Structures are given as structure tokens and as C-alpha cells.
Amino acid sequence: MLNKMKFYLKTAKKRHWLLVLILFAISCYLPYLIFGAYPFANKTNATQEEVELLTQSLNLPDYYQKNLETITDEQRQLEENAFANWDGGKCRFCHSIKRDDRDRMAPNLYRILGKPAAVSQNFTYSSALIEMRKNGLIWTPETINAFISNPEDYIPGNRMRMEGIKDPKTRELIINYIERESQ
């Protein structure tokens, strides 16, 4: 079998294999380019002390002690759809949100409000987002709203490959959902 294989492989010109190699090399880059995926995950991006240091001087409200207004089941479903559905923000396809959810392709969003940017575990951040952490970006309903309306405009060079959610109502529903799930 080895001889047959050798003969078969030898009958091809080098440039034929080169074409296959080039196609494979391009394919290696495409998941990063299209989905913003990265093949390696950083276990820790910032320690608890570092996170506290970044937020201690700021007078941030406690988003998780806030009494959220009671909503109907229909309203709750709307919020979930805005976050999870293909026609909504598509957030759930990469982000996990619930307390016991495992990390997925993108950082877990449980209790993201009040946290500095680029500090979650098990994710390799883009240098653009790490730079924003150094510049003091904290995730609040306002900064999240600005980011998801046009991610590339808000943080150029970040790896969240989405066009941005133009509808302010959808953005509001998504932020409410994040707040509610983090309670």
C-alpha cells in the first residue's frame, strides 16, 4: 500500500500540492476572520485583585442589588428572544449568561455589569479590548449599549464580528436581560 501511495503522490506536480496547501492556509485564517474565533483560550486574564484595583476608585452602582421591576412572562420572553434568537442580537450563539453556564466561544456575561473590559476567564481577548481595559473601560448599561450598536466603531480591532444592533429597543431588551439574568 505504501508503494502505491508513494507512486500516486509522486505523479502529481509540486504546484498541485501547493494549491492544496494554500487553500488549507487560507482556511486556517477564515474562522478568525469571519467569526472572530481564536484557537487558544487564556485561563486567566486578570486576577480578582486586579479587577478590584481597576474599579475601586469608581463610584459604580451595585447592579445586582437593584430591584428590577416585575415583568410579564411575555416581556421576559421578548428579552430572551432579543438576546438569544437568530433574528435578535444572536448574542447567545457565542456568549453564555447563566450562572452555571459553561464558557463558550466568547466570554460568559454573568454579572458583566460593573466589570472592567477584558477580565473574564477562559478567553483570549484582542489587543484592542485589552487596551480599552487599560484605558479604564467598565461595562455598564451605557457602554454595553454603545458597544453593541456598532462594535467596530466603538472598539476598532475587537473580535466581536457582528454588524451592530441598530434597533434601540432590541438593545434595551438585551441589556435588561443581562441585568435580570445576573440577579
Added chain:
Amino acid sequence: MKSAVNQVKSQRIASSLSWMIFILFVVVFVNMMELPRVPIEAPDKDALRNFHIATGSLLFACSCFRAYFWLQYPPQRKQGKLPIEAHNQLHILQFSLYCAFIGQGLTGIVTAWADGLIQFLPGAATVNHALWVLSGYLHSVFGFFYIAIIIFIMLTGFYHMIRYRVWRFSIFA
């Protein structure tokens, strides 16, 4: 005489495998396009994911057999008008397509294993986020790779049609 009979038999098996791979590929591709559109918590999601794993594994197994047959009995040059070099180029692309399916299958199994979706030893802790990320990335790489190869095989087909007047539209040899 015996080897000629073997050759005919193997060509039949190879041809059946190619058809099976083609059908499985279409099924997995449609499933793959549908899967992200179903919300994660939806009950359909698990069914679709399990179907993806089952058909994907079958595609992987068939591709392994097909690649083995390919190496044992390389496909014959049926188009006389096609120069040997053009024939080789096409066959290398087609062989790479089966290799891409094998790569896709291997990385898919590792991804599902690292995600705890399939277990080879009951009760064993197999969930590993770093491995899931790496194998998931490679699974995606092989997905793009086979799409690129299929596009190139089609382009090569058109080129052969114009240049050598050879009518051939088979992607899977």
C-alpha cells in the same frame, strides 16, 4: 485476471462510497446551516446536535474507507482528452476533499468529547475548555477547507470544459 476482478469490485465499492459520502455531506451541510438558527435552550437543539454527531461520524467513517480504497485502487483516467497533469491535479483536489472530511471528523469527535457530548468511558470527566476551543477552531478550519476545495473542483471542471472540451461535473470522484 484475479486482480482485474478485484479492480472492478473495488471500483464499485468506491463508487457506492462516493455516492454515500455525497448524500451524507448534503445532509450534514443542511444540518450545519440550520443548527445555529435554533436557540440553545430549544428542545430541538439537542436533537439536531445529536443528529449532527451521528451523521458526521458516519461521514467520517465513509471518508476513511474511501481514502483507503483510493490509495489501494486509485481512480482510473476515464477522460482520454484530459492531459495526465490536469487529471492528476483534479484527483489531488478530490483526494484532499476526503482528507478534509477525515480531518473534520477527527476534530469534530474531539470537540464533542471535550464538550462532554460523547463519552467513551461512562462517568469519565472529559470536559476540557482549552481542548474544546482548539478542536472547535480546527473543526471550523476543515469546514472552510472542504468548501474551498469544492469551489476549486468546480472551477477546474469549468476550465477543463473550456480548454479540453471535457464534460465532467462530479465533485466526488
